Amino acid sequence: MAAHRKPRQRSLGGNTARTAATLALAGAATATAFEGTGQAEPQLTPAQVKAKVDQLYQEAETATQKYDGAKDKADAAQRRLKSLQDEAARKQEKLNSARDALGATAAAQYRDGGIDPAWQLALSSDPDQYLDDAAFAERVGDRQAGAVMRVRGQLREIERLRGAAHVELTSLRSRQAELNRQKNTINGKLGEARRLLDRLSPQQQAAATADAVSSRASRSGSDGRDILSPGSVAAPDSRAAAAVSYAYSKLGSPYIWGATGPDAFDCSGLAQAAYRSAGVSIPRTTYAQINAGHRVSRSELQPGDLVFFYSGISHVGIYIGNGQMIHAPNPSAPVRIAPIDEMPFAGATRVV
Template sequence: MAAHRKPRQRSIGGHTARTAATLALAGAATATGFDGTGHAEPQLTPAQVKAKVDKLYQEAEAATEKYDGAKEQADSAQRRLNALRDETARKQQKLKTARDALGSIAAAQYREGGFAPAWQLALSGDPDRYLDDAAFAERAGDRESAAVSRVREQLREIEQLRGAARVELTSLRSRQAELRRQKKTVTGKLAEARRLLARLTPRERTEIAGAGGTGPGRASRSASDARDALEQAGSASAPNARAAEAIAYAYAKLGSPYVWGAAGPNAFDCSGLVQAAYRSAGISLPRTTYAQINAGRRVTRSELRPGDLVFYYSGVSHVGIYVGDGQIIHAPNPSAPVRLAPVDLMPFAGATRVA
């Protein structure tokens, strides 16, 4: 019988070792590249970073406007729900009073030797069902019938209020879910923009922040300085006192930070600044750009007068206040405060006159 021999293990050497090493190096080269770059993101120029950041800010602002709209609707739903709950509580108190009155009537009849149907109603665990008994109406006296009618009506009203509250609660939860979705979108876009900007030098970031704007030297003025600046710049006069007041408010907020979802008094997003400016002038505007554009009379680019609202991008996701001399005041994005800018800096989508 042939002896069973354990096969000898071959060491990795010679050609085999060289092949393995070659494959390993090839894999490493594929993963990282011999020059250290491989699949890493390519180095972007400041101009390319600016283009990407501008796009992210635009997308974030579109989501911000949706967030603002959802928040406005959620707040309204919450107010309606609170009002319904308050009304239900008042109705329940009235129901208790009415049932107590029925109990008093029944107690009096019991002392006189009778056990009125009203007493059965007061003790019933399901009074509405009991009231459906046609025999009750035949047995109840006039006084009891009136009291029972009040109880029955109050039960019906309470159930209607509870139904309306359930609808509002569903609406509120839907709006809150939309808020969470838009908040996630906004924060994601802004985080990506910050990551791109962090790759630039401080000087490059400053140049990007100032591009298309007016620089920090024009970022803070008082309301009186604002009016003086309008005259010195040779701008057309505001057409009325309300437009002038809104413009003065906007000038007074130059340099205020951009914060998404904010509507003043110390920070703003674009539609929040417009809303606050006209609120100071006694005019109530909707919260979002896509509602503000329909809040007044549409005007063309050539018809612009100081105080008009100018909207940008195809989705109407940005707005500024025209102040004359080819300039708007707007809240641009998180990288720049409230500032003056050329009216044609962004793609024109429409304009509205609200004062």
Template sequence: MAAHRKPRQRSAGGTTARTAATLALAGAATATGLDGAGHAEPQLTPEQAKARVDQLYREAEVATEKYNGAKEKADAARQRLRDLQDEAARKQDRLNSARAALGSVATAQYRSGGLDPALQLVLSDDPDGYLEGAAFAERAGSRQNAAVGRVRAQLREIEQLRGAARIELKSLTSRQAELKRHKKTITGKLDAARRLLSRLTPEQRAGLSDGTDRASRSSTAARDGLTAPGSATSQAPSSRAAQAVAYAYRKLGSPYVWGATGPDAFDCSGLIQAAYRSAGVSLPRTTYAQINAGRRVARSELLPGDLVFFYSGISHVGIYVGDGRMIHAPNPSAPVRLAPIDEMPFTGATRVS
């Protein structure tokens, strides 16, 4: 016979200890993983904080260019949808008029009684007049058939337009969802950068901003005429490039705002688009499209007005102004400013034709 063993009792103390340990780990994970402000997170040095903030700004800029591209496509889809809807409405108006005309003919035929033509000829007080009328009716019938054919064709055209509009609406909805995703990424990166900066003392933040302050003072000096843009515009390869450079100089000190294209705030590609727009040149909205908007030039061949691009993902752009410098919209921590093109990894350059 099997021995009857009393079930082993679990230690209440052991269970309590394990539960406490689990809760403690969960609490630690919550503190460090959810709000990013856990006590176990190592304190960054000011230099490490600056490196991390710069990285977050670069990641936000990549998302910004994706947002700009999606917005450009969404705007185009919205315009195509409006055009299709307008064309469908115009064709519907013409269709309604054609249907009304056919309805009048049908009503008249119904009221005439639809008598057999031979009987109508016998009963007519004016046989000659009736015969002339019958010939007219036959011709009218041919025209009526043609009118019916036109109505059918209009119906097919309207249905095709509505089908195309449904496709554009689906595209627009997809683009809007994409915009929402990119916007969430951008705001998340920028919020993380702000939280990181908020942990530094005022003195540490001031130390991080020294470079920005120097660049800002340089930009202010250029705007005030202490560093005249005349030589840059005179060396530009075309009048359009010269105008774009002059515009960029006028915008020194303007704030960086992601998604902005001026006239008072810009992101990096927005500044370039606005500068050349002032010269009558239409450029694409994004950095990765702007690099293909002209003729590629080597770094050694740069002239004022050339577009200079940075990072492997072509996520940043400035406008070259000569002497190894550019004007660009850096990030939310700095306004539009003059800067050396060596301060970022150079990818390529384009001369706008």
């Protein structure tokens, strides 16, 4: 009877091994090719570049408003800190004078034969602890006790001021960190927009921004001047008129994020500067400016009203009538006249 043997498995070798290796290499090459294709930057049309750049500018504008708000709070914290430090320094001078006076009296008393407990307190390195001794009050006269109590009060006031200054310093450092975060965000967005535009030829860049140029030209006469001019639509009062006049005077000024004039602006900086010129103080940021007066509907708009855009209230312009506003758009365009319907309308406020 023939023995039944289990068939011996053949090891990969010769043509079989070569075939397997070829398939493996081909698979790796295919995977690499797909991976390279997935990572390659897509070619964008000028219209797509414009849409992406507009989005980046809007995101940068949102970050700019956060930066402006953080800077406003940082500046306020800096002022409070300086005020506290100045007050603490003044009180320290008064304390030093009071202690010098007590020391002089103590020296005189020592020469007369002994140091009163009140002067021991004044010269102690830890007067609060000394004062906690309940027997002390029984060993000093009313006049001496009053002088020492005043010194003690001054010491405590100085400590309070130093504690408040420490709180303000902590707040200031937090605001400064927020400033740096928003600054990095803004620069990142604007840098990305610039890189996108740099991928286009000069002709394509012109096409990507052609609508901004044509929309401006359509509102200008043959000599290039704006059809609307100051006073062509009456402002409701002198302060609104002054704000509108200021905005007109700044047409052509460059957009620089964080700027409040007089030579460059961001959107909320222009609004704030315009009303400051009219003697009216309004907040620094768009999301605070919208609450600086009373709300008005789009149908009720009058020159001088502040008009706001986007769901996050990240952009503002100064209404000048006939559906037009003056605003600081973004780094690609200077302060200019534009229709209020070129962006998503979010609301309006009458400041005065």
